[in-house]
Amino acid sequence: MAVYDLYGISTGTIESARQIVERLIPVKFCESHSDYKNGKYLFYGDEDAESFTIKSNTDPYDGEPAEPQFGDYPFLLYVDETERSSDLQKALLSEGESVALLRHEIL
DSSP: OOEEEEEEEOOSSHHHHHHHHHHHSSOOOEEEEETTTTEEEEEEEOTTSOEEEEEESSOTTTSSOSSGGGTTOSEEEEEEEESOHHHHHHHHGGGOTTEEEEEEEEO
């Protein structure tokens, strides 16, 4: 049973989003670049297993929010294929209002 969670991060830069997440959970992001993901994004994990991605919530083609229903959050943290969702939620949500769980899906 894999869980996919989406978090919104209210911070001014992608680097400050990185600092928040790396302080709260034991990950070290690598910087990557993709036009599809609106330029710079941060990744940790394995493409075929648990992974974490921080990216801007801006669609690279029209400048609108990539996740329109969550337009108040400038950065998004995607947690994919995790089996420890509740532990991660507890850690990430301890930050207060700067990190919010936006979506929780069990597939």
